[in-house]
Amino acid sequence: MNIEAYRLYCLSKKGVTESIPFSKLPDLLVFKVKGKMFTATDINTFKSFSIKCEPETIEALRAEYDALEEPSYFSKKHWSKVLVDGSISDKILYEWLDVSYRLVVAKLTKKERLELENL
Template identity: 25%
Template sequence: MTVSDLLTYCMDKPGAEQSVHSGWKATQIKLDDVLFALVHEVEGRPAVALKSTPALAELLRDSHSDVRPSEHLNKSHWSTVLLDGTLKDSQIYYLVDASWQQALNSKTAH
């Protein structure tokens, strides 16, 4: 998956807004100021940090070497997925959808 494909998919989500986090050299994708994707590079490779349940995050990390705890975010919820790794595009899209849904749920909970 390319960064361009990922950003297009993220920005197609209702309410998605894009900004730059210059300190992390990352592109943030938010839903009403709630982060759901952070696109950046890890060791020179394209990657995205996505939020999930702690159980799913642990399962993904145990099953895929290209999924690891996110460096700058809550490691129990946020995983960094390498885009040029072994995860299929459909799996990455599913994780984007789940992360967006969590942002939506947290927005409606307030």
């Protein structure tokens, strides 16, 4: 996976926007659904990206995949940093992005979820 494939995949999801919202982190590209972040990466290096994970499975996934690490800036219980080092197939990376997106959508209000369905 390269940064453009990552970017296009994220933007292909309903209601997703991209931005660089943190003035102290001017290279951090963030993808949000209805204003809630589901993934982020360094736009210049794309060495890794962050995803939201299910707390029940996050430790098992980190044990199974060396390229899945605790995040630098986010909750270790809900987020993981994925190293883009070629050790994980693009198929699995896309599945993890899907999970991250679904977890964020599930926490939206009923009204916001209905708005997404109608896009």
